[in-house]
Amino acid sequence: MLDDVSVRFGPTTVLSDVSLRVAPGAVVGVAGRNGVGKTTLLGVIATLVPITGGRGSVLGQELGTPGSRAVRPRIGWSGHEPALYDHLTLRENLHLVADLACLDRSMADEALDRVGLGAAGHRRAGESSNGMRRRTDLASILMRRPELLCLDEAHAGLDEDADAIIDALVELTRTAGGAVVMVSHDAERLRADCDEVHSLDPGAA
Amino acid sequence: MSRFWRQAFAIARRDLVVEGRSRETVAVVVPFAAAAVFVVPFATDALDVRLATLAFPVYWLVGLLFGMQVALRQTAVETTAQRRLLTLLGVDPVARFTGRVVSGSALILVVLAITAPLVFLFYDPDPIPRLWPMVGVLVLFAAGLAMLSTLAGDVAAGIATRTSLAPLLVIPVSVPLLLGAAQSLESLVRGRTTLPWVLTLVVADLALAVTGVVTARSLEESNT
Amino acid sequence: MKRTLPRAVLGTTALLSLATGLWLAFTSSPDVFQADYVRIMYVHVPGSWLAFLAFGVTALASAGWLVTKRMAFDRIAEASAEIGVLFTAVSLFTGMLWGYPVWGTFWDWGDPRMASTALMFFVYLGYLALRRSIPDPTARARRSAILGLIAVVQVPLVYFSVTLWRSLHQGMTVRPDGIAMDGSMVAALLVNLAAFSVLYIYLMVERVRLARLEAEASIAETELAGQAVAKPNLEGLS
Numbered sequence: 168m169l170d171d172v173s174v175r176f177g178p179t180t181v182l183s184d185v186s187l188r189v190a191p192g193a194v195v196g197v198a199g200r201n202g203v204g205k206t207t208l209l210g211v212i213a214t215l216v217p218i219t220g221g222r223g224s225v226l227g228q229e230l231g232t233p234g235s236r237a238v239r240p241r242i243g244w245s246g247h248e249p250a251l252y253d254h255l256t257l258r259e260n261l262h263l264v265a266d267l268a269c270l271d272r273s274m275a276d277e278a279l280d281r282v283g284l285g286a287a288g289h290r291r292a293g294e295s296s297n298g299m300r301r302r303t304d305l306a307s308i309l310m311r312r313p314e315l316l317c318l319d320e321a322h323a324g325l326d327e328d329a330d331a332i333i334d335a336l337v338e339l340t341r342t343a344g345g346a347v348v349m350v351s352h353d354a355e356r357l358r359a360d361c362d363e364v365h366s367l368d369p370g371a372a
Numbered sequence: 373m374s375r376f377w378r379q380a381f382a383i384a385r386r387d388l389v390v391e392g393r394s395r396e397t398v399a400v401v402v403p404f405a406a407a408a409v410f411v412v413p414f415a416t417d418a419l420d421v422r423l424a425t426l427a428f429p430v431y432w433l434v435g436l437l438f439g440m441q442v443a444l445r446q447t448a449v450e451t452t453a454q455r456r457l458l459t460l461l462g463v464d465p466v467a468r469f470t471g472r473v474v475s476g477s478a479l480i481l482v483v484l485a486i487t488a489p490l491v492f493l494f495y496d497p498d499p500i501p502r503l504w505p506m507v508g509v510l511v512l513f514a515a516g517l518a519m520l521s522t523l524a525g526d527v528a529a530g531i532a533t534r535t536s537l538a539p540l541l542v543i544p545v546s547v548p549l550l551l552g553a554a555q556s557l558e559s560l561v562r563g564r565t566t567l568p569w570v571l572t573l574v575v576a577d578l579a580l581a582v583t584g585v586v587t588a589r590s591l592e593e594s595n596t
Numbered sequence: 597m598k599r600t601l602p603r604a605v606l607g608t609t610a611l612l613s614l615a616t617g618l619w620l621a622f623t624s625s626p627d628v629f630q631a632d633y634v635r636i637m638y639v640h641v642p643g644s645w646l647a648f649l650a651f652g653v654t655a656l657a658s659a660g661w662l663v664t665k666r667m668a669f670d671r672i673a674e675a676s677a678e679i680g681v682l683f684t685a686v687s688l689f690t691g692m693l694w695g696y697p698v699w700g701t702f703w704d705w706g707d708p709r710m711a712s713t714a715l716m717f718f719v720y721l722g723y724l725a726l727r728r729s730i731p732d733p734t735a736r737a738r739r740s741a742i743l744g745l746i747a748v749v750q751v752p753l754v755y756f757s758v759t760l761w762r763s764l765h766q767g768m769t770v771r772p773d774g775i776a777m778d779g780s781m782v783a784a785l786l787v788n789l790a791a792f793s794v795l796y797i798y799l800m801v802e803r804v805r806l807a808r809l810e811a812e813a814s815i816a817e818t819e820l821a822g823q824a825v826a827k828p829n830l831e832g833l834s
């Protein structure tokens with residue numbers, strides 16, 4: 168829940184008086200042109216970007232408090248830049264996520280199989296195609312089952328099969344009572360995927 | 373294993389595996405350090421016996437500069453997406469600091485271990501009567517430098533000039549480490565007690581550890 | 597079978613000639629002043645010569661790549677540089693072992709040949725480090741070729757260092773006015789030179805072959821990558 172939230176980086180105001188409500192079980196889209204602050208808004212929702220004005224809460228915790236840091240493991244993020252280490256294999260990247268999230272490594276192996284990369288897990292991330300890297304990124308979210316899923320231009324550059332993985336993740340999160348926030352410049356796509364779509368204009372709520 | 377240690381070991385293992393496969397320390401930084409040890413005499417009158425007195429200062433300076441380089445590298449190449457992932461996974465910032473210090477210390481010790489025999493070969497310094505106390509000094513120096521470099525890397529993370537800013541932050545603050553290590557070695561060679569200088573290293577390391585632990589969370593917040 | 601037989605013959609020839617060279621090294625006359633310490637020469641000198649040859653081949657292959665852009669030249673340049681670095685290390689190490697009993701020190705800054713050889717070693721370590729740092733084959737070949745042509749300047753500097761600067765090092769033994777060495781020593785030296793040359797050729801053949809196989813495997817891996825990606829299995833997710 169965001170109430171008149173503003174974000175300023177130095178002299179630049181990126182977000183100004185933005186309000187948003189995301190209910191449990193909802194899939195909310197935020198559309199806007201490039202550079203309008205969509206990723207920053209998503210960063211605020213994921214508790215990663217501090218707000219400089221207004222108030223907000225995520226998963227029941229007030230933004231900027233120690234409680235909001237505590238809910239981070241319940242948040243998942245997928246964007247066009249996968250968070251992989253090039254010299255580790257796809258499987259090792261997922262094992263690393265499992266170790267850091269204190270999950271069983273077998274969950275990582277299962278997630279890799281689910282996204283269709285079970286036979287490619289030995290390939291180094293730096294030598295894999297962008298599609299394989301993105302699928303691995305999605306596998307790490309599948310493994311963690313976050314309550315709040317943040318998707319930043321997630322469908323960009325993906326094939327049919329990878330799109331299906333994202334759709335499955337969205338449905339999984341929704342049916343578990345979680346929420347999904349998607350940002351994209353493609354308003355039409357958002358209208359097809361989301362329950363409601365908001366528009367983010369520069370300097371406007 | 374507790375959550376903290378599982379995360380710390382995962383971070384350290386990640387760094388060492390990445391280094392093992394990229395081999396930047398072994399194949400690039402160490403030869404660079406060896407070349408630096410080798411070319412210093414060209415800047416002096418190498419036939420003069422004073423070259424032996426340069427041996428240990430050159431060793432510690434090369435260890436400081438190139439050790440710092442290997443320890444800073446991990447922060448310098450970390451992407452926004454990778455930092456975001458670690459934060460969202462709820463990795464304890466102190467566990468992250470600990471893991472990076474462990475891997476950084478190991479890599480710095482590799483640099484120190486390989487340049488040591490080269491210094492003896494090219495500079496012919498006085499022999500060290502007992503080597504085993506130097507092991508402790510090297511470990512303390514490496515750990516302190518790893519902590520300092522990790523802190524500096526986190527302070528400078530995401531800044532455009534970080535590759536020159538971070539070393540600038542490390543060098544002045546490294547003086548207690550440099551003094552403690554260099555004077556420990558000199559004392560050992562001259563047959564004097566090393567205790568005051570080893571204690572200097574221990575105190576410096578403790579101060580850096582406390583600083584790292586206390587600032588870990590706020591540095592993480594500023595880098596997400 | 598057809599392809600492995602010449603390689604096996606080459607390998608066997610290298611082994612036999614090295615064994616012969618070693619036997620001659622131990623049975624040739626000792627030196628008047630250095631006694632048996634001179635026998636290190638039969639490894640040290642061929643090691644130095646072959647390093648020069650290897651780096652010369654790297655430079656020629658580098659020029660070949662720049663003119664033709666054929667990757668075979670790049671593989672030759674890389675293989676020869678690796679072997680050259682190995683032989684330079686052998687030369688430095690044996691030089692230090694030889695220097696200690698004869699000069700009383702493993703290393704002496706008064707000898708420009710030792711210093712220039714060590715500089716050459718570091719330069720080509722840098723060449724290999726450069727190659728390792730560039731993932732794209734064409735970019736790697738181009739930059740390495742340029743460095744390979746620049747770095748070869750070291751070779752004549754090292755070779756002529758004993759005459760350009762007054763030095764502890766042995767002066768040139770093979771001169772236009774004759775060879776300043778006993779006949780049995782000359783024979784042992786020449787056989788070891790030949791043996792090391794055969795070894796160089798054998799190592800080159802194997803290393804270039806390995807590089808070619810690695811390149812082919814990399815292409816095959818890329819083609820297979822798509823096949824390793826299966827349809828996602830999203831049924832039963834809960």
